[in-house]
Amino acid sequence: NELVASNGSTLLDEDGDAPDWFELFNPGATSVDLQGWGLSDDRGEPFRWVIEELVLQPGEFRTLFASGKNRQPTETAPVNPALLPGLRVWFRADQVNPNDPTQVRQQGGNLFLRRWNNRIAGGVAATAANPSTEPLWVASGLGGLPALRFDGANDQLLLPRVIATNDFCLIAVFRTSQSHEIDPESTAGTGGTGGQHYLFGAQHGGDANGGSGLSVGSNGVSVYEHGSGYMPALAVGHLAPGTTPAVVAVNYQTRHPGLFLQGVRVSEGLSSPRAEVTAPIEIGAGAYGAFAGDLAEVLLFDRALTEAELLGLQRQLADRYGIPLYEPRHTNFRLDAGGERLILTRPDGTTADEVKFDAQLRDVSYGRQPDATGPFFFFAEPTPGASNTTPASGEALVAPTFSHPTGFHSEAFNLSLTTDTPGAEIRYTLDGSEPIATSRLSTGPLPITDRTGTPNGISMIPTVPGGAPPLGEVFKGWVIRARSFKAGALPSPTITGTFWVHPKGRERYPLPVVSLATAPANFFDPTLGIYVPGLAPNGNYSQRGTGWERPVHVELFETDGTLAFTQDGDVKIHGNTSQGFPIKGLDLDGTGGRGRRPFEYRLFPDRSRTEFEHFLLRPTGHDQMYAFMRDEMMQSLAAETGAESQAARACVVFVNGEYWGLHYLKEKEDAEFVGYYGDHPSDDVDYLEGYAAAKAGDTAHYDAMIAWLATADLRAPENYAHLQTLMEVPNYIDYKACEVFFYRWDIGNHRLWRPRTPEGRWRWLQFDNDVGWGGFWAEQPAWEFNMLAADLTPDGGLHGHASEVTTFLLRRLTESPEFRESFVNRFCDLLNSTFLPGHTRERINQWHDILAPGMAEHIQRWR
Template sequence: MRLHTLALCAAAIMGPAAYAPGQSIVINEVMSSNVFTLSTAEGKYEDWIELYNTGDSTVDLSGFGISDNYSQPFKWVFPATTLQPHAYMAVFASEEDRKDTDPMHTNFKISANGEAIFLHNSAGVLVDMCNVPALYRDISYGRYPDGDTSHYFFDRPTPIAANSTAPGSGISLSPVFSMESGFYADQILVTLARQGTTGTVYYSLDGSEPNAQATPYTTPVSISHTTVIRARTIEANMAPSPVISKTYFINDSSSLPVISLVTDPVNFFDDSMGIYTFGTDYSPFYPWVGANFHEDWERPVHLEFFETDKQQVLNMEAGVKIYGGNTRESPEKTLAIYARGDYDYDQIAYRIFPNLPYISYTRVLFRNSGNDWEQTMFRDAMITSLAEDLDMDIQAYRPSLLFLNGKYWGIHNIREKYDRYYFEAHHGVNPDSVDLMSRHPGGMQVTEGDSVDWTLFQDFVKTQDLNDSATYEELRSKMDIQNCINYYVTEIYIDNTDWPGPNYRRWKAKTPGGKWRWLLFDTDCAWGQRQWGSMTAATYTRNSLDAATDPNGPSYPNKPISTELLRNLLACDSFKVRFINTFADRMNTTFDPAHVCQRIDSIKALIDQEIPRHIEKWAGTYDPFGSAYLGGIPDWENYTQVLYYFANNRRPVVRDHVLQKFNLSGTYVLTIRNPDPEKGSVMVNTVPVADSLWSGGYFNGNPLPLVAIAKPGYAFKDWGGLDVSANSFYLTSSADTTIRVNFIIDSIGVENNGPRDTRTTILEQNRPNPFNASTMIGLYVATASHVTLRVFSIDGKMVLQVLDQNLPKGRHSLTLQNSRLSSGIYYCHMHAETYTGIRRMMLIK
């Protein structure tokens, strides 16, 4: 952690300051890293400031200002309140700005790295100040005795009470370990050396935080099996040093990344405060309401992350909570990791997911695989990976091994956490300007922001005639229609039996032009999971399309309110056409059995070598309903076979469900022939077709959009004999159909970098090109039109939808800034009425 070498003398911290004479209110004690000391009414631990009235008279604090910025003395102002003689008052420095609670909350936090706190009276005169030094967790800094001019460190803080515990004039230096955390082939000896001339090093081997009752270091510590050592220096008249934690893996290897979590065992397993246990005050019936693991408790943890090459890439203090719904009851639980300045760093500064460009995270999950814990351990990861190319938000996945206090704790799936920081990273939005809504069996829940706009949106869809063209255009401005359709089609096809009542999430940026988008989340109960290893017709035949549109569904999982939005949207003809076509798109591509089986193979292979050890760890444990964990490898192999069984049998069943639901007469096979795929490709609804020959099944009588997209240097010629001159048209067919597309050399060329003739619609070349962080895209619309602007990778996959809305006549420009894209060649495709244009872009990172 950052305070390893901290050794401070209190006398050197305070600088000269002019104070108002005769004032009796002082800043008596401050804590900038509160983890366990003083909790709010909600059970949270925030920074705090204690005031003390040294005088014999009551002081009216009305109008007093407290601040961490001398130039803003009234950053936070006390309301009408008083402080009695020789009394104490605490104020939480939480940024929450609340004056109706006791203690109250200021609108600022205190930096754990140290900063000054100022107290001014209502006349603007400085009453007191405190130069708070860098503090590690649960160490306070204050006056001793109360009201005195001398300041000290307290490892036993006393908020809202006298500073009566033994003070320290500084913070001891942490001991130095002779060997770093890591993997060793055989037994090792670890030396612990103090840095000062006085004091004693104490250490533990069970994860507990060493104190004066722990083992004093005298000789090198012999380590013969995987072990954690925690050590600190304790000396007279000093606050103890920060604890140093190191993990030594002995004769232990894995093909997966390895996570070591170290925490005092009481934080996980103590009946009164352990987050991993039932505790003592809970209902004796499922789901054991009141159990410790259902509480929103956060505990400190030391985190080390070792890559597959065994190199340590993370070493930090953090917070940990139990995460999830009813799967909290599983013996192996999901852990949410929180980076906070109160512990150490406020970012997990590592590129955890190699396939993503993000180099830091604020929160991350170590997931137990939810309802799939006692089956495959990768069902949700496999399903969400299928949606990677669908312009849908998903949680990245990476399997890992977790050790808790040196003990093997099994496979945990590292996942991104849906919160405001996720949208900041993936969409570049202000994390404080996001609405994130969840629906659980108990009803709607606001996770971020508020529900105002979502309520208005629901009312709009429910009360307006969406078949009116103007109303439909307004709908397009409120929601990302294709994203919504992809979401519903995916959830229905995979047969998520724990949806749409629970696990239904959507979000919106609270900015002009922000649209509602849907999040694929918690699909553990999909893909035949509820059949518990049985491979019969019931595994894949459930009509989840009917369930998702049932106006009279049961309270779980599809009560009427959970199906209302989709029912209302499908009453709109335009939406229904796109919905039916997208079902066909997904069955032709995303859920093609061969494609899915290859994906199952690849993800299964990531963990199959680790599964035996994982099963051995959890053998003999039971789920919340009394079912024993996997009996062995044959059980696991059987559960994974269900994934293949569902993949190979689901498609024709869903096709029939669509036919029945929308009263369609049947399907036809569409074949696209492109003799020159190097010159261009075809978009079949949402499917980019870049091959010379492609076939897919579509629904009779449902208008299907086809768009020919020429590559740079080429132009669309014709549709091979069809009486269609434009490069895009709608195909309505009820018989097998073959379409040929032809491209020719473009004599004009598309790489002209200058603005084109503004009398015609045109897509201009982006500038700069090549680009790094961002690039400007200009376009001119000759007449008011609906414009789509999409970005495709060099292999024809759509990677980004930039624009999908009506634009007035005139020139428009926008900035493309998307950190999800990796370096390479991309094609920006614009479509407006009869115009289609393409520009080649190069991203260099």
């Protein structure tokens, strides 16, 4: 009945992503059982995705995601909270005795709660500080059962003490009619101080610690942490419970909050930077906002629950209160925004419905009006899960065209913008922003000239406090963004092109060139800009989460002048401490809200990979003021061991037409990366970064391995043999040999992965060697530093990185005679091959020769 094949923000799924979606509608008078029906975008494969269980009631609209995630609801058995260990608080409004004056206070015909007794024997109770903060007890609140009604102003209950720290799980059943302000996920910032409605208030944790709190609204739920200087949202759920009853859960595992709503995980959350995170003690209000609505039940565990336990508990609560849990359905295919067909097939193979659509616009739906029976129109206001009653347009304009190819030109020329649509006009911009109806009107050819002599623009904006401007004029091109408009029609997509004029043409640069186009505010605005200090604590560039991603258009030009690709996407700052340097790493996402598809191009000629959801533009991290090649050169050496390493190409970057310096176009190490090189589905891996929670999968296997190693005697051959079933020891030896030889002192910053199979073993990835070989913060003279000894000594050396945790694995393994022999032999082999002085000098010279032609211009830009 309706579909969106280029979704940017019309509808978010339970992960907070914006995948394609379509809507099924039953216009009949009887229900339709869709079990066994097929959905596909290919007539030759009508059962590409089969509905497992779905009954469409008369007049019902049902939205499905065409995300490629391949998910269907699974039956979850309810779990009784009393059977799970660690339950410390269990409040139920239906267990309040309305005749007990110690529990309730009667005023007129109303009952106000004084004390909420804990169902756990010996457990603490929640009490109101005074009569003005007592919530109303209502006999029929949620699902016909009693609930506490909070007024959104003064009502609040307090626990006498903190119940849990760092690891805990909080679950509640609530209903609210108020929306709350949704802040971006971040580990810093002051977002949680206005517009929030705290079902559980966040206690101030002081300078080092943080208190956790939960704000809820009809439009989503968010976890905040309160400490000195900031109050960020570490987990944000965009799934909207609306004004119906909902069950929410916050699951902290080693200071990392996961967020669940209506039976599904809605946020993986971000690891807290605070030393300790405490569970809330305030119910119904916090320092920066109060909850207005009904609360029926609260459970608090002093440990993190497994996902199975969490889902079972949510099912138990949903059954008790008659709450329909969210049942997202995701097909195993996506819709092509360029146009294709969508087919619904009955179990007997006959076609029930089919729609063929042409190129689609971002955030514009294509649907029938009237529902089910009418022709298809375009809707600027999509209505997922509801009738198509918003204004419809029968025409969607196509993008205008350029008269000349984008890229480098040796002579000036006049650029014409044209459209084949009668009555349409073309609007354009020159600053990187997308055209709107009031942008410049194209009335004739645009002169594209050599911009030498044009004053610097955005390159004069400081990107760090006290940042120096370029030394002289930077080289510039023209970024033209154009769009067609016509009364009564939907505006066209935007066409974007970068044009440079220089006597040398494409030979101006011997490297690939990447051009980024975005509204200047996305990078440089004090509030929105991700590339500047701005107004956020520790700099806008230090913020994290989807709220700090910005739309961008990306063009890649090869050295022969070929336009490799031109595509919309999202961009965010990449890196940790290096983000505070003037030139910053960028993470480009082709599958974000703007692009909706991966970058499909062979970015690295020496590798076979042709599809990238992400790639990086990295100015070498901590090495940007030194050799500008450490990580890339060392990774190219490490690759000779067979370890997974990031491919990299030096390139030149432009932002909105202004020269932005040398970067490395680089693979991003993530689940997609290890899935490709490990020849294993990326959605079925455990992928860990540092010593925090997993970025994909979980840490259960790794935690079990470390726990076993804590007591195992690796001198016993059978134990060492068992270890080799848990991790790939030769890979780990190569990883550590490179780490030692490179003097990569940042040993706490490691990445590892395994397939989520019974025989899946851990492998370590080579990355982030920018501090190696005497670079940033190295002990001098670096060639005399005993890195192996430091890697084995948990004394706080290596600038605090040599801890009990980070050195544990190597220390334990070296207790095995077999490991020691293998390590020494392999290190000697590498010293006589990959690590030979002549070989490494040759590799250094290779990278030097690539960088040298452009280094002077880069230094003038980022002096």
